Amino acid sequence: MSEWMAMGLGAGAGFVALALSVFSRPGRHTRSPMPEARPDDEVAFLLGDGVVIHCTPAAESLLPTGLRPETDWAALYRILEPRFPTLPAAMPQQAGTFAAADDPDVQLRCVPVGGMIRMVLEAPPLTPGDRHRLAVDQCLLSHLRAAADIMPSPAWRSTADGRTVWRNAAYDAVCFGLGQDPETECPFDLTRTDKGAADATRVALTIDGKARWFEVTTHALEDGEFHHFAHAIDTVIEAEIAQRNFVQTLTKTFAHLPIGLAVFDRNRQLVLFNPALVDLTSLPVGFLSGRPNLMSFFDHMRDKRIMPEPKNYQSWRVQLSDVVDAARDDRYCETWNLPSGLTYKITGRPHPDGAVAFLMEDISSEITLTRQFRSELELSQAVIETLEDPVAVFSQLGVLTFCNEAYRELWQTDPDSAFADTTIGDATQIWQQACQPSPIWGEIREFVTILTDRVQWESEVAHKTGARLLCRVEPLIAGATLVRFTEITARNATVPSDRVETV
Incomplete structure (x- = not known):
């Protein structure tokens, strides 16, 4: 803990006894007369040339070890000013009395003595009950002091003008890492908040050559001062x-x-x-x-x-x-x-x-292309429907893509209503069952799926109904195949019955 904080806490412990004198104010309650303060209990300082020359044992207990025996006025002022805000920053040179902010019965009296100043802290004496409460408060104070020292996050209290009046050890560690004096400099640049409101401010500091980020939460207090808590958010910043x-x-x-x-x-x-x-x-x-x-x-x-x-x-x-x-x-x-x-x-x-x-x-172009393709399919279907002969078109993979109404009537099938695609194997099986035995069905299956150059050919088959059909197999573009069935009548009965290939 810093020397300054030790002084402040020591002063606070000494002044708690004086603060409890509020219980003896007139009008609060009636109690037995209190004993007068003993000389050993007197809190007095003798200052000369801006330095504490002598002090009583009770006054010396208020000073941190590091400030004795030659404590200057600035250090003593930092101890006394929190409770006596009217005390001037410069050492008084004339007689005067300064009342405590929390209890007007507690006074700090300054008396010139031979070119020096004697400062005496006066307060009503304590009753046994007050001393008991003081002991309890001192125990609690030691617990709070230990908790503040081991707190990993910097915490401090400041006045409205930004002056730090209390801080913990983590705050001092940040100041020392920045090479700053925690007594006079605040490393955190904060945005003041309205009274009673809380505000969070992110502050970046370079400590020991490494950037450190803190989120400082500021709470405005009723007395016009502020309490600050700084939390390290390096991991949060790295994640962001x-x-x-x-x-x-x-x-x-x-x-x-x-x-x-x-x-x-x-x-x-x-x-x-x-x-x-x-x-x-x-x-x-x-x-x-x-x-x-x-x-x-x-x-x-x-x-x-x-x-x-x-x-x-x-x-x-x-x-x-x-x-x-x-x-x-x-x-x-x-x-x-x-x-x-x-x-x-x-x-x-x-x-x-x-x-x-x-x-x-x-997807405008895709939709346009799809519409054009659908239109071409509908046109092709309409052209095929105009043919009187049964016609079927198979793709290079042997899948039936087109057939007309005459084809459906001849072979008593509707490929469009089938759940699965109709292949050339399915179609030739239907044709074979409806016709007399013929070797061309296997040849048609082979012709449809073959990848080499192909030429048109035709052959006659006999339907079980007695009709004679001329089956024409013609290659189309993109490897497709057209199979056309024409009924042989007396007009075209001269067509040979064996297979004929044409170029």
Whole structure:
């Protein structure tokens, strides 16, 4: 413990006995006359040239060991001033009396004596009860003093003008690490708080060449002074720096991502976004950098016509919490068809610590391509339906992709209603069961799945109904194959029945 604090605590212990004289004030209660103070109990200092020349044993007990026997006026002033605030900072040169702030019956009297000043502390004597309470308070004081000394966090008390009037050993250790005098300098630059309020301030100090961070909590007291407690938060600062670096890394990573990204924390405030989000939503960068909440974010998107207009926007705002819950459970995925003709895919993804991320992807080109492909399929299907002959088209993998109504009627099957894809094996099995035995079914299966150059060929088969069918097998682009069945009538009965290949 510092010498200054030892002096302060010693003075406090000595003055506690005097403070208890409040119980003897007139009007409080009546008690028996108290004995007069003995000379050995007198608290008196003799000062000359600004130094304590002599003091009584009772007065000497108030001085820390390090300040005896030559204690200057500045050290004595620091001991007496907390209780006698009217005592001047300069050593008095004339007679005067100074009353204690907590008890006007306790007085400090200054008397000039032959060029020196004699200072006597006067107070009513203590009763046996007062002495008992003093002993109890001294025991409690020793416990509090020990607790303050072993406290790992700096703690101190200061006046309204920033002067430190009490401190613990951890506070002194910080001052010594900075090379400062704890008696005169406060290493913590604090923001004063209003009376009765508490405030937390982060302070960075360089102790022994290493940056140390403290969070100082300041409590304003009723007497106008302040109590401060500093807690080391180095690990908290390191975690925040690591998190900030991680966010910056993510930001750089997502900067080139074509998909818009918006991450909202557990308080539903925007904490991360990438340039693609700005391009897709046309929202101002300043607005996004201001960390808007989720509701404000969607409101601005609605104003920019970047989201479909709901039938009832007010009810949709109420249902937005359901959207967040769905995104948190990885269940939110919608497609927005915008008035501009663009199509956006919005996906919600959960993030740690209750955060949620929304991914915005422009799928307009994919939707256009899909629509064009579907239109081409419908056109191809319509063309095939105009043919009178049964027709089936198989892909390079042997999967049936097209067939017309004539094909369904001839073979009494509907591939579109089947749960699984119809393959060339399934189709030839149906054909074989409905026709007389023929070797061409295996040849057709081989032709459909072969990867080498192919040429068109045809062959006649007999249906069990008695009809004669001409089966034409033709290669198409991308490895596809067309199989066409034509009924042989009297007009085309000259067609040979054996297999014929044409180039």
